[in-house]
Amino acid sequence: MRRAIACAAALLLLFLHAPLVVLAVFSFNAGRFTLWEGFSLRWYEEAARDARLIEAAGNSLLIAAAATAAATVAGTLCAWALWKRESRTLMLGLSLSLVTPEIVTGVALLALFQWLFRFAGLQLGLHTVVLAHTSFCLAFVVLVVLARLRTMDSSLEEAAMDLGATEWQAFRRVTLPNLVPAVLSAALLAFTISFDDYVITSLVAGVDTETLPMVLYAMARRGGSPVVNAVSTVVVVALGAGILAAESLREKR
């Protein structure tokens, strides 16, 4: 029985990783099809020359950076405030945003923006995407930071205040430094989720804004090209490196 479980576990890990490894290997294939025709970087070159891809990648980075910054600040402050006193309404709102299927979030935000468009002249574009991403990243940030706060001793902050620190000073000088690893990992999670999102983004981006997932989706939908393999490999490696870097940062502290 032990051996059977070990075998099943090994097969499952293979199942989880093999498709991505195959993809990465064939991104270096000289040929267009799934026959190995020798090592080549031609698909990476083609991707680097594709102006539409580069612009979309730039948009994705910009959106993810802005949404991560906003969601991390708002989410950390919110988690800290919730730690001191529960707010049922806010918790409900956060839970709701966490469990709403992406497609429902997408159409709900589209309905909101269309309504705002009618009454305030708001157009769809980068800014609506950033707002949407900030919104769905917020709950994840609160989740991660609040989990860390709950294992922390609140008497430290109280001691600082007894010694004359204001509440803000106590938060900034005592609590926040202890929270840095959790905040970093929350920010990383937010960045990954934002960078990867297709469903919500495609609904609220309007006609002039394209993100990397939108371009990749369109390419895959048309049957795909090895360029998709190359871009996918870059995305996977870059995100993987970011996660490893963040993890090692956390362990050093």
Place this chain on the structure above:
Amino acid sequence: MTGRLRTLALAPAATLLALTVGAPFLILAAYACLSRGVYGGVMPPWTLENWQRLADPLYAGILARSFLVAALSTLLCLLLAFPLALYIARSTRRKNLLLALVMLPFWTSLLVRTWAWMFLLRDTGLVNMLLMKAGLISAPLPLLYNWGAVVLGLVYAHLPFMVLPLYAALERQDPALAEAAADLGAREWQAFWRVTLPLAAPGIRAGVLLTFIPCLGTFLIPDLLGGGRTILVGTFIQNQFTTARDWPFGSAVSLALMAVVLVLLWAEVRRRKEPLL
């Protein structure tokens, strides 16, 4: 002073939630009771017709099918994830490495993972190429654009959601309990069936919920791996808001899906003491 800073700290998140979670749901609720505009959009009169249409066998069928596909994917996830979770929980060393290996694909993009399966399963994909080279088949098998591919994609994408809660539940379990059962004369599978499995129930429930809910609302996977031939409720909602431009009906379907999700969650939250967040 104390209260004011806390209110200030809550303000950005509360404003954002009110604007992007509260308001949109109110708007959807209003849209679901309005009529379809001539060029898309919505207009009066107020009506309950959109809700009545949900009972139409055509649309009820889509909901039922989404339920079945999500349930099947969840069941397969559970069967596959259990041995892996059990192995990680019982292994003495390398636990963190094994967990990292489970989480790594989860961190990489969903779109990339779905594309990886398209690349493997299409007519000129690796699986067909290898089978043809081996002489087992003479023409490519239609592996992509069917329900099998959709379920495979769903299982692949949601496996980590199942492994983690199962692992958490099994890790907390004392292996001595299963050993005690064996000492008392239980065969290995009896000990598993009557001790290990029942004690892992909270983890199973959490895993089922975490897998079933995203599978139910899925859009990307059936769209890419099913190739537009496999309409599930997620695809259907997207269609109503884009190509069909029937926002009132799309809103009603969205709220119906949301209601199902909330009922499932409510049933689970009532059972356990810890809060969801």
